[in-house]
Amino acid sequence: MSALDYTRQEMMAIATGREIRDGELAIFGVGLSMLAGYFAQAHHAPNVRAMTEGGVYGATPVGGLPWGIECNRLSVNATSFTNALDALGFLVGSGRCDVGIIGAAQVDKFGNVNTTGIWDGEIGEAYRPPKTRLPGAGGANDIACGAKRTVIMVTHEPKRFAEKVTYISSPGYLEGGNARERYGFPGGGPAAIITTLGILRPDAETKEFRLESWFSFSSIEEIKANTGWPLKVAPGAHVVPEPTEPELAALRRVDQTGALRRKA
Amino acid sequence: MTPNKLIPLAEAVRRYTWDGMQYASGAALPIGSDAIVFGRELLRQGRRDLHAIFHSSSQQLNLLAGAGAAVKAECGFSALEVFGFANGLRRAVESGGMALEDYSNLAMVLRYLGGALNWPFVPATTNIGSDIQYRSAFAPDQHPARDKIPAVTDPFSGREIGAYRPLTPDLAAIHVTLADMTGNSIMLGTEWSRFELSRAAKKVVVVADAIVDSGCIRQFPNLVRIPDLIVEAVVYWPFAAWPQGSPGLYDVDEEHMNLMNQALATQAGTDRYVADFVTGYDGLDSYLDMIGGARLAELARTETAFLLDPYRQWILSPDHVERLSAKAEAA
Numbered sequence: 001m002s003a004l005d006y007t008r009q010e011m012m013a014i015a016t017g018r019e020i021r022d023g024e025l026a027i028f029g030v031g032l033s034m035l036a037g038y039f040a041q042a043h044h045a046p047n048v049r050a051m052t053e054g055g056v057y058g059a060t061p062v063g064g065l066p067w068g069i070e071c072n073r074l075s076v077n078a079t080s081f082t083n084a085l086d087a088l089g090f091l092v093g094s095g096r097c098d099v100g101i102i103g104a105a106q107v108d109k110f111g112n113v114n115t116t117g118i119w120d121g122e123i124g125e126a127y128r129p130p131k132t133r134l135p136g137a138g139g140a141n142d143i144a145c146g147a148k149r150t151v152i153m154v155t156h157e158p159k160r161f162a163e164k165v166t167y168i169s170s171p172g173y174l175e176g177g178n179a180r181e182r183y184g185f186p187g188g189g190p191a192a193i194i195t196t197l198g199i200l201r202p203d204a205e206t207k208e209f210r211l212e213s214w215f216s217f218s219s220i221e222e223i224k225a226n227t228g229w230p231l232k233v234a235p236g237a238h239v240v241p242e243p244t245e246p247e248l249a250a251l252r253r254v255d256q257t258g259a260l261r262r263k264a
Numbered sequence: 265m266t267p268n269k270l271i272p273l274a275e276a277v278r279r280y281t282w283d284g285m286q287y288a289s290g291a292a293l294p295i296g297s298d299a300i301v302f303g304r305e306l307l308r309q310g311r312r313d314l315h316a317i318f319h320s321s322s323q324q325l326n327l328l329a330g331a332g333a334a335v336k337a338e339c340g341f342s343a344l345e346v347f348g349f350a351n352g353l354r355r356a357v358e359s360g361g362m363a364l365e366d367y368s369n370l371a372m373v374l375r376y377l378g379g380a381l382n383w384p385f386v387p388a389t390t391n392i393g394s395d396i397q398y399r400s401a402f403a404p405d406q407h408p409a410r411d412k413i414p415a416v417t418d419p420f421s422g423r424e425i426g427a428y429r430p431l432t433p434d435l436a437a438i439h440v441t442l443a444d445m446t447g448n449s450i451m452l453g454t455e456w457s458r459f460e461l462s463r464a465a466k467k468v469v470v471v472a473d474a475i476v477d478s479g480c481i482r483q484f485p486n487l488v489r490i491p492d493l494i495v496e497a498v499v500y501w502p503f504a505a506w507p508q509g510s511p512g513l514y515d516v517d518e519e520h521m522n523l524m525n526q527a528l529a530t531q532a533g534t535d536r537y538v539a540d541f542v543t544g545y546d547g548l549d550s551y552l553d554m555i556g557g558a559r560l561a562e563l564a565r566t567e568t569a570f571l572l573d574p575y576r577q578w579i580l581s582p583d584h585v586e587r588l589s590a591k592a593e594a595a
Contacts, residue, residue, distance in 0.1 A: 030345045030346060031345070031346055053369060054293055054454045054456065055454040055455070055456065056453070056454050062567065063567070065346060066346070067295055067345060067346045067347065067509075067516050067518070067521075068293060068294060068295040068296060068344075068345035068346060068516075069293060069345070070292060070293040070295065070296035070297075070453060070454050070456065070509075070511075071295060071296065071345075071509060071516060072509050072511055072515050072516070072566050072567065072568045075452075075453045075454075075511040075568050075571070076567045076568045081452075081453055081454050081455070082454065082455070083373070083454060083455045083456055083457060083458075083459060083460075084319070084369055084370065084372075084373040084454075084456050084457045085370075085373045085374070085377065085457070085460065088369055088370040088373070089370055089373070089374070092370070093370055093389060093390055112394075116366060116395070123399070125405075125407050126404050126405050126407065127399045127400060127401060127404040127405075127407065127409075128404065129357050129358055129359075129360055129364075129401070130357070130358065131358065132354075132358065133342070133349070133353070133354045133357040133358050133364075134343070134349070135341055135342055135343030135349065136339060136340065136341050136342045136343070136364075136366050137340065137341070137366060137367070137368040137369070137391075137394075137396060138320070138340060138341035138368065138369050139340075139341075139368065139369040139370065140368075141368035141370075141371075141390055141391055141394060141396060142368050142369060142370035142371075142390045142391075145389065145390040145391075145392075146390060167395045167399065168393075168394040168395045168396075169366075169394060169395065169396065170394065171393050171394050174393060180393075182393065182424070183389075183392050183393045183424075183425075184389070184421075184423050184425070185389070185390075185393075186389075
């Protein structure tokens with residue numbers, strides 16, 4: 001460990017923010033993905049064209065993590081208020097958006113995401129209500145279909161990393177290979193799954209996610225033990241550089257209320 | 265003469281709602297501008313078996329579901345953003361008391377658009393290929409679902425895409441920041457899908473935090489996204505979205521958001537909440553007293569208050585609105 005003290009959540013947010021490049025049209029979900037995105041803007045991507053699906057544009061959050069993508073902490077300095085059809089349709093569903101960050105309750109080896117519910121076992125032929133109802137797809141399905149690439153942010157636990165998600169709320173590579181092509185989505189699919197332990201990226205052919213790198217406080221063994229499918233390790237897998245002081249300082253300016261600093 | 269459409273909230277609910285109807289609201293994201301008082305009044309009048317159409321759920325649907333008044337719902341997102349899962353909705357779905365049909369957030373607004381344009385269907389290029397297409401809570405025995413987002417062929421490319429069913433709810437109760445007495449409305453903050461919903465619904469009631477003189481409407485006609493010609497009635501109700509926020513006027517009431525959601529997690533808590541905060545007031549003044557003057561003042565000290573500045577000169581005083589309402593009733 002370096003001299004810097006930081007949490008796993010902060011490392012996940014910084015690693016996610018590093019995926020965002022300056023000048024891109026980027027869409028962030030509420031909560032952690034918004035912190036990761038606005039961290040990128042505060043640190044290395046000052047010209048990122050950041051938006052949320054709420055149709056609130058040009059805003060930089062004030063007073064800490066916004067309660068929602070329509071909330072006054074964002075509305076206070078917006079340059080344009082539009083609507084859902086514009087943000088999710090014209091700018092994302094159209095294929096215009098470069099990158100989107102989405103969260104997951106459950107993710108599988110092809111990057112399919114479940115945010116709809118937790119069932120005891122398979123759903124079965126007939127649909128039945130989940131044992132635990134989750135928020136549903138929201139805009140994530142539209143981002144997963146439309147954004148040129150997506151980054152999935154998720155806490156690394158065995159129950160969240162399944163061979164196959166129980167319910168596909170937002171498509172990754174579906175059954176793998178070129179399965180996405182059947183649907184003609186403008187978006188290319190998930191470029192990375194960034195977790196509290198490391199980074200997974202898809203194999204170019206099979207689209208199966210493999211371990212590409214781990215955080216300095218983690219290890220290949222720990223990540224494998226927390227993944228619900230036999231995780232392959234990509235050739236050249238390596239350790240992720242730790243946060244730099246400027247990175248951590250930028251993240252904490254954005255995360256004013258310390259949402260990421262609480263140690264899990 | 266310009267029609268005066270101001271009516272009391274209770275009268276709007278009596279006149280425009282019924283058991284088993286398709287009721288739309290919540291068209292401004294889960295913790296933002298929503299006509300939550302309209303949902304409280306639906307419960308006060310004992311409306312039940314509602315088929316709720318909420319682009320995103322809000323505390324209104326959380327309450328209607330938790331109190332057992334909604335038996336069906338269609339949503340793109342069904343939680344409360346950073347405030348977490350919507351416990352009342354969750355309890356209703358998990359117990360099987362309310363069938364929740366899932367779509368995405370883009371799908372819901374496209375379905376309003378389809379309803380507004382009287383299209384037979386709307387092409388679906390998202391939601392296809394996922395379980396949103398294959399699973400239906402309204403037709404649980406079909407797998408893959410046949411009637412939810414059926415596959416259709418794009419006549420130009422020959423590619424298989426999906427078809428969304430357009431929405432034309434019986435009524436939309438839409439929260440707006442400002443309205444004049446005839447229903448011309450201005451929304452501050454994102455309109456989310458209130459524009460499309462106002463055209464898709466068979467009838468529209470606007471619930472306004474403030475009533476303005478029509479001079480305001482004539483000063484900013486570009487901002488009047490809901491014009492009077494599609495509005496049946498105007499309800500004046502300050503803090504109508506409480507405990508959610510209304511840009512320019514008041515912030516989210518964090519404490520009550522949590523209190524309400526915790527209460528809705530159980531039947532006993534819901535009963536208590538209904539007694540305290542749904543049937544526990546009688547009319548606008550006692551509603552405001554219930555929230556409390558100090559709390560109202562604190563919520564109104566929003567950093568977004570400057571957004572209201574261009575409109576302030578036209579905002580009518582509560583007394584003035586009361587006189588107009590009395591005139592409307594007499595007419």
